[in-house]
Amino acid sequence: MPSExxxxxxxxxxxxxxxxxxxxxxxxxxxxxxxxxxRSREILYTMAFFxxxxxxxxxxxxxxxxxxxVEAVPGIVWGALAFAGTLGLGRAFDRERExxxxxxxxxxxxxxLAIFLGKSLAMAVLIAVVAIVIAPVTALLYNLELGxxxxxxxxxxxxxxxxxxxxxxxxxxxxxxxRSRDVLLPVVLYPILIPLFLAGTRATGALLATPASTDxxxxxxxxxxxxxxxxxxxxxxxxxxxVIE
Amino acid sequence: xxxYLVPLLAVLVACGLAWSIYNIFYVAExxxxxxxxxQKILYFHVPFAFMLFAxxxxxxxxxxxxxxxxxxxxxxIANAAAELAVVFGAVVLITGSVWGRAAWGVWWTWEMRLTxxxxxxxxxxxxxxxxxxxxxxxxRLSAGLxxxxxxxxxxxxxxxxxxxxxxxxxxxxxxLVGTMKTTFRMSSLTMxxxxxxxxxxxxxxxxxxxxxxxxxxxxLDAGILEP
Amino acid sequence: MPNLRPLLVVxxxxxxxxxxxAQPAQSTPPAAPAEPYHSPMREQCGQELRKDFDWQANxxxxxxxxxxxxxxxxxxxxxxxxxxxxxxxxxxxxxxxGMMWLRQGKLNAEIKRLEAELRRIEDEDRKRxxxxxxxxxxxxxx
Numbered sequence: 001m002p003s004e005x006x007x008x009x010x011x012x013x014x015x016x017x018x019x020x021x022x023x024x025x026x027x028x029x030x031x032x033x034x035x036x037x038x039r040s041r042e043i044l045y046t047m048a049f050f051x052x053x054x055x056x057x058x059x060x061x062x063x064x065x066x067x068x069x070v071e072a073v074p075g076i077v078w079g080a081l082a083f084a085g086t087l088g089l090g091r092a093f094d095r096e097r098e099x100x101x102x103x104x105x106x107x108x109x110x111x112x113l114a115i116f117l118g119k120s121l122a123m124a125v126l127i128a129v130v131a132i133v134i135a136p137v138t139a140l141l142y143n144l145e146l147g148x149x150x151x152x153x154x155x156x157x158x159x160x161x162x163x164x165x166x167x168x169x170x171x172x173x174x175x176x177x178x179r180s181r182d183v184l185l186p187v188v189l190y191p192i193l194i195p196l197f198l199a200g201t202r203a204t205g206a207l208l209a210t211p212a213s214t215d216x217x218x219x220x221x222x223x224x225x226x227x228x229x230x231x232x233x234x235x236x237x238x239x240x241x242x243v244i245e
Numbered sequence: 246x247x248x249y250l251v252p253l254l255a256v257l258v259a260c261g262l263a264w265s266i267y268n269i270f271y272v273a274e275x276x277x278x279x280x281x282x283x284q285k286i287l288y289f290h291v292p293f294a295f296m297l298f299a300x301x302x303x304x305x306x307x308x309x310x311x312x313x314x315x316x317x318x319x320x321x322i323a324n325a326a327a328e329l330a331v332v333f334g335a336v337v338l339i340t341g342s343v344w345g346r347a348a349w350g351v352w353w354t355w356e357m358r359l360t361x362x363x364x365x366x367x368x369x370x371x372x373x374x375x376x377x378x379x380x381x382x383x384x385r386l387s388a389g390l391x392x393x394x395x396x397x398x399x400x401x402x403x404x405x406x407x408x409x410x411x412x413x414x415x416x417x418x419x420x421l422v423g424t425m426k427t428t429f430r431m432s433s434l435t436m437x438x439x440x441x442x443x444x445x446x447x448x449x450x451x452x453x454x455x456x457x458x459x460x461x462x463x464x465l466d467a468g469i470l471e472p
Numbered sequence: 473m474p475n476l477r478p479l480l481v482v483x484x485x486x487x488x489x490x491x492x493x494a495q496p497a498q499s500t501p502p503a504a505p506a507e508p509y510h511s512p513m514r515e516q517c518g519q520e521l522r523k524d525f526d527w528q529a530n531x532x533x534x535x536x537x538x539x540x541x542x543x544x545x546x547x548x549x550x551x552x553x554x555x556x557x558x559x560x561x562x563x564x565x566x567x568x569x570g571m572m573w574l575r576q577g578k579l580n581a582e583i584k585r586l587e588a589e590l591r592r593i594e595d596e597d598r599k600r601x602x603x604x605x606x607x608x609x610x611x612x613x614x
Contacts, residue, residue: 171390174386174389174390175386177380178379184371184379187374188371188390190367191368191371192368192390192394195400195404198404199404202408226400227400230396231393238393241313242312242385242389283554286553286554289558290557329568336565339560340560343556343560439565446572450572450579453579454579457582457583461582461586464589469593470586
């Protein structure tokens with residue numbers, strides 16, 4: 001595994017005499033992470049299962065009159081995403097830490113921004129898979145009728161997943177060598193993510209309501225776009241200074 | 246000149262406090278529509294809220310500069326401002342809660358300002374926790390957190406504003422008239438003075454701690470000090 | 473804020489007794505029955521009241537106290553909240569200042585310790601230099 005990281009990036013640099021395109025590097029790093037993950041699927045299975053468990057537990061918590069309160073569904077979904085995402089993020093850099101390959105990664109000719117973007121891309125894919133798993137489960141459990149609003153719903157969830165992945169990766173990288181990182185990651189991550197959850201739950205709620213108020217949903221989707229853009233820029237700006245080998 | 250900054254500020258703030266309290270209780274008129282006495286809380290609660298926001302920015306901007314230049318003086322300022330933000334934030338939340346209990350009958354409500362303050366406070370508490378338990382290199386981590394928090398402030402504000410949960414609006418500061426306005430200005434100035442006083446004192450202390458730590462490390466490195 | 477309750481009670485007693493003694497007739501009974509009672513004499517009493525200034529003064533005196541008591545009760549119910557709020561502010565600020573004071577104490581202790589170490593090292597240095605200097609006093613016999 002250590003050789004793979006060095007080998008991948010090094011071979012990517014060796015393969016062409018011209019400088020490798022930035023996006024190629026991003027794709028390489030993301031691809032490496034995802035390929036490694038796909039072999040054991042450890043993080044994926046545990047995240048997905050945890051998210052489903054959370055959805056079930058919350059549905060027990062919000063029962064009234066032997067029915068689950070439909071208004072609670074957006075909160076349940078986004079809460080499950082948040083917790084599962086934190087679980088995955090805590091382990092985002094685990095392999096680098098155990099194999100001590102972080103230094104190798106950072107020493108490679110790839111710019112750190114590419115590494116960061118690749119990592120967050122891989123993380124986003126993982127969390128998106130979790131979202132894809134719990135969306136139909138939730139719809140089934142609560143007899144939701146999605147109709148035409150599944151498009152905006154997917155967009156909302158996608159934007160939220162990107163936001164969680166980007167901000168979470170920065171903080172996970174920040175806390176790489178810190179002793180109490182398991183506890184500190186949620187502590188520092190959640191307050192920053194609250195506007196994202198706010199927007200996400202409102203958008204989801206608006207889309208799931210009958211009749212669906214798409215105006216409100218589009219407002220919150222735009223908000224999510226702004227949020228993601230702002231924090232991607234901030235993350236790119238600060239990642240260099242923050243990561244510790 | 247710098248040696249006398251803290252005592253000078255302290256004297257000014259003390260005078261300001263005495264004058265403010267006198268004004269609040271004996272000069273400012275009673276707000277007669279529904280709040281009566283409760284309104285007196287706001288003479289301190291609102292300035293403290295301003296100071297909380299000021300402290301968050303006083304933490305975030307030096308933190309950003311520290312990340313870029315690695316000049317530890319900015320880290321001192323960020324550290325001090327974060328602790329102040331925690332203290333002021335606690336004050337704002339508790340007094341706001343008490344005021345809300347008296348005015349609206351509930352201890353807490355998801356109103357725009359309260360929620361924003363709560364989130365800011367949480368992030369600043371996170372900053373202090375990371376500093377304390379982060380081990381080596383915690384300064385950079387907390388600085389990164391502070392930068393993110395500062396970018397987050399307008400987002401939180403707008404998201405909660407358009408979230409509009411139930412509640413009665415509390416349009417307070419803009420509707421003050423007459424003696425209430427002057428009293429309010431008086432207490433605002435005093436609170437700004439208090440903020441500056443505590444900030445200057447705490448920054449000096451943080452700088453002293455850091456310099457001592459560095460000196461000690463240099464002594465250990467040079468072998469003349471025993472660990 | 474001085475405690476006005478005893479003062480208000482005394483005032484109420486004095487004015488109430490004075491007003492009760494000087495008053496010729498009640499305009500409307502204070503107690504409220506199941507359905508509010510509308511006196512047929514309202515119009516007439518109103519006209520008389522407007523002409524008779526002494527009577528107006530007496531009535532004002534009596535009901536002034538009632539109004540004051542109602543306002544005082546409302547204010548006092550809020551008072552506690554104000555004091556709690558102010559108390560919280562001072563407690564928290566005082567705690568912060570106390571924490572800063574404790575940290576300063578630790579800093580001072582550390583400074584003293586470093587100074588003592590420094591002095592110890594300087595003394596050792598000086599002793600070693602005295603030993604190293606040949607034929608200078610007590611060094612040979614050590």
